Amino acid sequence: SVIALPGVLDGQLIIPVVTIHDASTAPHVVAALAAGGIGCVEITLRTSSALEAIAAAAATETLHVGAGTVLTAEDVDRVAEAGARFVISPGLDERVVSRATDLGLAVLPGAATATEAQRALTGGLGAVKFFPADQLGGLNAVAALAQPFPTLAFVPSGGVSPLNAARYLRHPAVPAVSGSWLAPSDVLAARDYRKIEKLSREAARLVKEVQG
Ligand code: 3PG
Numbered sequence: 001s002v003i004a005l006p007g008v009l010d011g012q013l014i015i016p017v018v019t020i021h022d023a024s025t026a027p028h029v030v031a032a033l034a035a036g037g038i039g040c041v042e043i044t045l046r047t048s049s050a051l052e053a054i055a056a057a058a059a060t061e062t063l064h065v066g067a068g069t070v071l072t073a074e075d076v077d078r079v080a081e082a083g084a085r086f087v088i089s090p091g092l093d094e095r096v097v098s099r100a101t102d103l104g105l106a107v108l109p110g111a112a113t114a115t116e117a118q119r120a121l122t123g124g125l126g127a128v129k130f131f132p133a134d135q136l137g138g139l140n141a142v143a144a145l146a147q148p149f150p151t152l153a154f155v156p157s158g159g160v161s162p163l164n165a166a167r168y169l170r171h172p173a174v175p176a177v178s179g180s181w182l183a184p185s186d187v188l189a190a191r192d193y194r195k196i197e198k199l200s201r202e203a204a205r206l207v208k209e210v211q212g
Contacts, residue, residue, distance in 0.1 A: 007106030023052035036200020058083030134159025146173035
């Protein structure tokens with residue numbers, strides 16, 4: 001892509017989405033992702049352990065650790081305090097964006113329509129998470145939205161897998177993809193860190209192929 005992602009997300013082509021129920025597993029998850037060649041992790045605010053998991057992951061100082069499912073400005077304060085370096089939201093809320101910007105965090109809000117993409121641009125953003133990408137029409141939808149907004153980057157999320165990630169990444173408007181396939185819930189529940197490393201390695205290989 002010709003359009004860079006903000007801050008620490010710049011240069012990350014795969015953003016793993018991880019939902020952690022037991023914070024003590026976070027360092028192992030991060031270590032497995034890193035061993036597989038992944039450079040960042042989005043820990044979702046979907047469990048009561050999320051903030052503790054972010055702190056535990058950030059303390060390893062291996063990957064860029066960020067927070068996902070960030071819905072309010074107060075969430076931004078909490079994840080910043082825990083050590084998150086970037087913030088990702090399923091939708092677009094200017095209060096979340098401005099708080100993250102004020103705190104020096106990279107921010108990637110969600111957009112699913114042309115109206116939201118336009119609002120993101122008006123708000124000075126260079127990139128949005130296109131969510132839920134697969135359900136919205138996948139690459140065809142990204143390509144259609146990229147036409148009127150040639151300066152906006154789209155990070156597809158939702159239904160991204162090894163089957164479609166490379167195709168997304170080859171589109172010039174797509175600097176990165178995000179998804180839970182590197183650390184799916186069943187694999188996390190089984191604490192199968194080898195599996196996470198294997199899936200990460202495969203994803204990193206796919207990135208190398210795309211980069212040629
Ligand atoms: C997200 O949380 O960003 C998406 O729900 C990830 O979607 P996936 O689980 O389909 O990868």
